[in-house]
Amino acid sequence: MLTLNDFKGKTPAWCPGCGNYAILKAFNSAMVELGIEPHMVVIVSGIGQAGKFPHYTRCNTFNGLHGRTLPVATGIKLANHSLVVFAVAGDGDCYGEGGNHLIHAIRRNPNIKLMVHNNQVYGLTKGQASPTTSQGVLTKAQPYGTLSEPLNPVALAIALDASFVARGFAGLPDDLKELIKEAVKHRGFSFLDILQPCVTFNRVNTYSWYKERVYKIELSHPVHDRIKAFEKALEWGDRIPVGIFYRKEKPTLEEKIPVLKNEPLVRQKFDFEMAKSLVRKIKNVD
Amino acid sequence: MNYSIKIGGEAGQGVQTVGETLCQIFAASGLHVFSHQDYESRIRGGHNFYQIRISEDSVMCPKEKVDILLAFDYESVRLHTPELSEIGQILYDSQILKTKISDSRSIDVPFLKIARETGGPDIASNIAAIGAVCGILGVKREILLGVVTNIFAKKGFETVAKNVEAAQAGYDYAIKACIMCPFRLPEPRPRKILISGNEAIALGALVSGLKFYSGYPMTPSTGILNYVAEHSLTFGCIVEQAEDEIAAINMVIGASFAGVRSMTATSGGGFALMVEGLSLAGMTETPLVIVLAQRPGPATGLPTKTEAADLLFALFAGHGEFSRIIFAPGTPLEAFYLTNKAFHLSEKYQVPVIILSDQYLADSQWTFDSLDLESLRYMDMRLRGASFENQKGYKRHLFTDTGVSPLGVPGDARHLVVTDSDEHDEEGHITEDRELRKRMVEKRLFKKLTLIRREIDEPTVYGDVGADIAVLCWGSTYGVVKEAIDRILKDFPISMVHFKEMYPLPYEGHWLEFLKKKRILINVEQNATSQFAKLLRMETGLAVHRNINRFDGRPFGVEDLVERIYAHIE
Numbered sequence: 084m085l086t087l088n089d090f091k092g093k094t095p096a097w098c099p100g101c102g103n104y105a106i107l108k109a110f111n112s113a114m115v116e117l118g119i120e121p122h123m124v125v126i127v128s129g130i131g132q133a134g135k136f137p138h139y140t141r142c143n144t145f146n147g148l149h150g151r152t153l154p155v156a157t158g159i160k161l162a163n164h165s166l167v168v169f170a171v172a173g174d175g176d177c178y179g180e181g182g183n184h185l186i187h188a189i190r191r192n193p194n195i196k197l198m199v200h201n202n203q204v205y206g207l208t209k210g211q212a213s214p215t216t217s218q219g220v221l222t223k224a225q226p227y228g229t230l231s232e233p234l235n236p237v238a239l240a241i242a243l244d245a246s247f248v249a250r251g252f253a254g255l256p257d258d259l260k261e262l263i264k265e266a267v268k269h270r271g272f273s274f275l276d277i278l279q280p281c282v283t284f285n286r287v288n289t290y291s292w293y294k295e296r297v298y299k300i301e302l303s304h305p306v307h308d309r310i311k312a313f314e315k316a317l318e319w320g321d322r323i324p325v326g327i328f329y330r331k332e333k334p335t336l337e338e339k340i341p342v343l344k345n346e347p348l349v350r351q352k353f354d355f356e357m358a359k360s361l362v363r364k365i366k367n368v369d
Numbered sequence: 370m371n372y373s374i375k376i377g378g379e380a381g382q383g384v385q386t387v388g389e390t391l392c393q394i395f396a397a398s399g400l401h402v403f404s405h406q407d408y409e410s411r412i413r414g415g416h417n418f419y420q421i422r423i424s425e426d427s428v429m430c431p432k433e434k435v436d437i438l439l440a441f442d443y444e445s446v447r448l449h450t451p452e453l454s455e456i457g458q459i460l461y462d463s464q465i466l467k468t469k470i471s472d473s474r475s476i477d478v479p480f481l482k483i484a485r486e487t488g489g490p491d492i493a494s495n496i497a498a499i500g501a502v503c504g505i506l507g508v509k510r511e512i513l514l515g516v517v518t519n520i521f522a523k524k525g526f527e528t529v530a531k532n533v534e535a536a537q538a539g540y541d542y543a544i545k546a547c548i549m550c551p552f553r554l555p556e557p558r559p560r561k562i563l564i565s566g567n568e569a570i571a572l573g574a575l576v577s578g579l580k581f582y583s584g585y586p587m588t589p590s591t592g593i594l595n596y597v598a599e600h601s602l603t604f605g606c607i608v609e610q611a612e613d614e615i616a617a618i619n620m621v622i623g624a625s626f627a628g629v630r631s632m633t634a635t636s637g638g639g640f641a642l643m644v645e646g647l648s649l650a651g652m653t654e655t656p657l658v659i660v661l662a663q664r665p666g667p668a669t670g671l672p673t674k675t676e677a678a679d680l681l682f683a684l685f686a687g688h689g690e691f692s693r694i695i696f697a698p699g700t701p702l703e704a705f706y707l708t709n710k711a712f713h714l715s716e717k718y719q720v721p722v723i724i725l726s727d728q729y730l731a732d733s734q735w736t737f738d739s740l741d742l743e744s745l746r747y748m749d750m751r752l753r754g755a756s757f758e759n760q761k762g763y764k765r766h767l768f769t770d771t772g773v774s775p776l777g778v779p780g781d782a783r784h785l786v787v788t789d790s791d792e793h794d795e796e797g798h799i800t801e802d803r804e805l806r807k808r809m810v811e812k813r814l815f816k817k818l819t820l821i822r823r824e825i826d827e828p829t830v831y832g833d834v835g836a837d838i839a840v841l842c843w844g845s846t847y848g849v850v851k852e853a854i855d856r857i858l859k860d861f862p863i864s865m866v867h868f869k870e871m872y873p874l875p876y877e878g879h880w881l882e883f884l885k886k887k888r889i890l891i892n893v894e895q896n897a898t899s900q901f902a903k904l905l906r907m908e909t910g911l912a913v914h915r916n917i918n919r920f921d922g923r924p925f926g927v928e929d930l931v932e933r934i935y936a937h938i939e
Binding site for chain 1 (some may be wrong): 420464560562564572575576579580581583600601602603604605606607609611615616617619620621622624625626627628629630631645646647653739740742745746749764777778780781783784785786788789790791797798799885
């Protein structure tokens with residue numbers, strides 16, 4: 084029997100009270116409840132406080148570069164689609180440096196689970212604005228207030244017709260755990276934006292700020308209706324919806340690649356002699 | 370017998386297709402072929418040419434004089450008539466050029482009329498032109514028709530018949546029109562292997578167990594992407610066109626981490642984007658092969674021309690210090706074998722390998738008598754299945770005597786495979802420990818590089834080895850320097866030393882002593898700043914005496930190079 088102990092990693096070096104703790108706990112519990120063993124999971128992460136996530140649980144890990152989480156995860160998934168592949172990123176990591184990769188990962192639809200720890204601020208570099216920081220917020224790097232409008236990641240994902248779009252909140256850990264489980268069960272690219280208050284640098288979007296606004300998406304919400312999902316995604320202000328916004332069944336990238344029809348790439352034996360005879364044939368070598 | 374054929378025309382007229390088809394015909398006739406192309410960075414219009422040299426003996430570079438000029442536009446006549454040799458002839462169609470050429474050395478063959486009469490589309494005039502070239506050269510008719518049949522076989526019987534008819538008509542017309550032509554080919558011999566640099570690298574990768582390729586199209590590397598894609602199903606390889614070069618290299622790193630042999634190819638600007646990922650491969654010790662098909666820079670430079678000015682960029686690319694290997698093949702054959710060696714060493718030492726090519730090598734086609742497939746190596750050096758499961762206390766970045774740690778395939782065992790772009794401990798977890806940091810650097814850099822150096826071949830020495838003058842060269846200048854040396858050797862003792870394994874340089878043994886004894890070392894490079902001379906001096910302290918550089922985007926010609934070498938020895 085799997086227990087939470089199987090997923091016990093290094094002691095986190097996050098600030099006390101950080102929203103990441105709830106995400107870590109929700110992730111570990113989801114894995115235990117789904118019965119997925121650590122060695123069947125690969126977590127790919129980038130840089131930032133979220134990037135350290137895989138060290139604090141226990142799975143195969145590729146902690147790569149800032150913003151490059153999704154291409155690495157895609158390479159891993161294509162090489163071995165029998166693995167459960169998670170991409171873990173922060174809002175700066177995924178929506179800033181890695182924005183282009185997010186767009187194209189959604190277009191490809193590999194069966195990868197993306198969790199974005201969205202605290203609307205750059206924490207590791209000490210408090211600069213991120214792509215999701217509200218307009219007007221003052222920081223050391225934005226002394227006149229943040230000038231750009233914040234990105235709406237959920238609306239972006241729906242606009243790109245991502246096959247699974249959800250938002251979680253670190254202040255609702257049980258619901259977050261269920262969302263992670265749903266994301267894993269979904270066949271295709273699962274996009275999970277997680278609101279995660281930064282207790283050190285974000286004085287605006289605090290736990291209490293969220294608690295006043297966050298509400299769970301009604302059971303009656305038609306998750307297969309893209310227009311309705313988009314409407315829901317535009318709600319941000321006095322009321323902030325969390326839960327599954329949109330879901331669509333479509334073939335995954337792996338399913339569309341003929342070479343992967345029978346088994347994962349990594350299990351396909353390379354026959355050196357066969358390859359040599361193919362070269363002989365192609366190049367007319369006697 | 371040593372002829373050269375130049376096909377000139379606008380982009381979109383099929384210059385390249387005609388050139389490639391003729392190369393196939395000559396290779397099938399058992400002739401040695403060398404071809405190279407000069408094209409502009411545009412889809413239609415402009416002036417392009419494709420030049421083929423054929424001989425009974427091995428040829429590896431173009432000659433400047435042209436024996437047959439096949440002109441598809443007037444610009445080709447204007448530009449290249451001065452290049453005609455004493456026996457030179459111009460083949461053209463006055464209907465296509467919309468003018469008659471008064472030069473007595475020209476033959477007007479109605480390519481377009483033939484195409485229309487044989488019921489083909491206008492583009493079939495190219496097939497008539499191919500037939501005409503074969504006719505005046507005296508290529509065996511059945512070889513011409515055999516190659517034409519093969520090319521159109523997929524399009525059905527009717528298309529084959531029309532094109533065969535067009536080829537025959539061009540062939541017959543040219544023979545009649547050119548009674549005085551002096552061209553003679555030897556009797557057909559066993560067919561030769563025809564291969565371009567790009568094809569050789571792609572094929573070398575596939576035969577080395579390439580399973581995952583990701584790249585972003587960029588001239589002149591795109592041929593590799595296309596060739597791997599074309600054969601991907603046959604060899605069981607995934608090809609993914611990435612959104613940019615950053616994604617390409619990171620996908621390749623991911624696939625390699627997950628347990629399959631992986632590669633990407635690009636050119637200068639794309640490699641610049643990949644540098645971040647190169648450093649990641651160095652830190653995470655992930656095997657990776659990168660092809661850097663150089664082109665003249667900086668920035669976008671001359672996208673379709675040739676230069677070899679990224680040697681030092683490849684050497685210093687990436688932040689921080691880590692081991693890497695750099696190869697620069699001189700011919701497609703070397704490209705084939707070195708790609709195999711690149712995959713072998715990359716996996717054996719878990720380091721990135723960069724293969725330097727350039728437009729000249731990438732797009733040129735050479736012929737070879739044989740391809741020695743038995744000299745290729747394939748050893749799976751990853752821990753998989755039971756042998757991974759049975760490891761005790763597995764650690765991805767374990768300290769070992771060799772600096773090489775066990776490369777486990779994630780998911781194949783209950784052990785976890787953990788790696789990090791941050792400095793890490795043996796398990797792969799983040800650390801800032803001073804001692805660990807020092808040992809990891811020693812492992813990644815000094816231990817591995819020392820062992821890798823033992824695997825590096827000495828440079829190729831050719832010519833009069835006792836001569837007190839040696840010409841140094843590297844990469845794709847091999848062929849032209851070799852031919853220049855052959856010509857100079859008739860009057861003057863000289864040798865050449867060609868480097869194809871650029872970094873690390875081989876152990877300073879025999880080859881360095883050989884170079885140190887020379888009175889004059891002349892270094893030939895296809896760049897402005899003699900980058901190899903700098904590398905050689907940096908690594909060995911040895912300074913060359915003279916430099917010959919070409920950096921106008923065009924390859925060295927033999928005649929020109931011979932003159933420039935003489936200028937330094939007389």
